[in-house]
Amino acid sequence: MLAYPNLRHIRLFAFAVETGSLSKAAEAVRVSQPAASQAISRLEEHFGGHLFERRGSGVFLTERGKVVAVRASRIIELLRSANARLAKQSRIGRGLAQDLLETHATIAHLRALAGFARAGSFSAAARVLGQAEPSVQRAARELERIGGVPLFDGRQQSVRLTSAGQMIASSARLVLRELESALEEVRELDGSFDGRVVVGTLPLVRTSIIPEAVAHCSASRPGASIEILDGSYEALLHSLTIGDIDMLVGALRDDKSKRGITQEALFVDGLSIVARADHPLTKLEKVTYEDLAGYPWALPRRNTPTRAIFDAIAAEHGFEPQPGQGIVETGSLVALRGILVRSDRLTILSRHQIKYEEEAGLLSVLPIDLPDTERPIGIATRTGWKPTALQAEFIAALRAAAVA
Incomplete structure (x- = not known):
């Protein structure tokens, strides 16, 4: 204990x-x-x-x-x-x-x-x-x-x-976490980087950015413990404000600075329409909004930023799911990838999220532009939070992974 x-x-x-x-x-x-x-x-x-x-x-x-x-x-x-x-x-x-x-x-x-x-x-x-x-x-x-x-x-x-x-x-x-951090920092003074970093992650960064940062930090600090937590934005934000996690990494929100949260943008990312590699639409040199109409969709859950962007674009250009055409909704990227590979369904994702499936020839980004879908991706922390040296190194690793 x-x-x-x-x-x-x-x-x-x-x-x-x-x-x-x-x-x-x-x-x-x-x-x-x-x-x-x-x-x-x-x-x-x-x-x-x-x-x-x-x-x-x-x-x-x-x-x-x-x-x-x-x-x-x-x-x-x-x-x-x-x-x-x-x-x-x-x-x-x-x-x-x-x-x-x-x-x-x-x-x-x-x-x-x-x-x-x-x-x-x-x-x-x-x-x-x-x-x-x-x-x-x-x-x-x-x-x-x-x-x-x-x-x-x-x-x-x-x-x-x-x-x-x-x-x-x-x-x-928060008081208990400050005491834990104090002990971790004095151990760092003695050369023992065996503290912990607790990171809340949103879908976009889980595929490559977080794993790259973890690999880099673990290589330089093998005694460190790194805990990665998934969840909804609201749940992770609450965990951040009460000190259960040290940082939240993913798509940034515009209105959180008023709630004691400081945000740092790492890069700007856009969205793409994604399908399995041998989907009929991948054979086209250029895909139009009309081409998307009639295909079934597997989409992020409602009340998420990506879903809101999809709903707005689909309504404007007339390729939203048609009556009688069921939608698969999921917050699981693992399930979503499997569904896409096994069906003609389409989805809207960041290209970062399918990096390995695209390299393996399983999924493809369709050749269609989605303007005005860019979002800042970055790190949210508690305002006034002082990271330990280990936590600061992990943030530096995140910055490096974002530009790699």
Whole structure:
């Protein structure tokens, strides 16, 4: 089980960084000087080395300490931000609730709430966390009492998070991820690149760009763990905002900068009409929109950008599926490829998505232009997110794969 440092020790450390004095930090968090020294020693043990150099009456950060200080500052910021939002709803008043999360929340509290949010119940969270269910429920309920705002609604088997509970759970996950990243970064200082990168992927980049980036990163950092997650854009975006994934790679959206998301375009990609290599339309030197009419289609699911583009073009040029002609809808590129190879169906895809099938002579791009179908493809991350060195190397590998 992954170990986390004491949150109060992190707070003490942050005050020591801010004031340059361990004694002043001890006063700020209301502990004795010996207790403060012991807390810092425990943090140094957790992070594998000295965080401070003690000179005269002050303390100065080591290189290891600088890494932890950045993450500690982010953790305090996350707790204060969550507390400010919680205080607006608190029964005990804004003044009293000003710093309750920062001063009273513990790792046990945060893990319990984050575990419930991920698993959907206290019993499932207990199994994930390797703890007894009463312990998990007690810790989560303690956090509810600390904030003075209901975090749960319902009874017994129908317990669910309130909107405040979802907000605190999201902050809890981000705090835990910052602590994990801090440990990964100090290990990187020691030359151990055995951390992890969690990447959410959308269909267009799964065929070649992601595999190329993984191969490159794994070759240079064989001890690294890379987790690739598939899913809908909405589900992956949610996972990104709460820290369950580090980055989302695929077609970018126009309206996400307002939701705490930063986007970086890697390249611009257009769409093509694709069929099996020996499809009747592949025999034509030039395919027209009229030629497409009458053929059956296998299409992306509704409410996806590619499907919206297809529907608009098909309606404008009159080659949409005809009455009585069934449509196959799927979000699985593997299934889609198999369907195309075994039938006369057509689809609309990026050429990147059929790279290997085209090279193998299984699928072909029809000779027809689809104007105004270009979309920016790139990386979405949380605004203000600081990648570890390993994560930064993976992003560099993505950039290289995009222009290869």
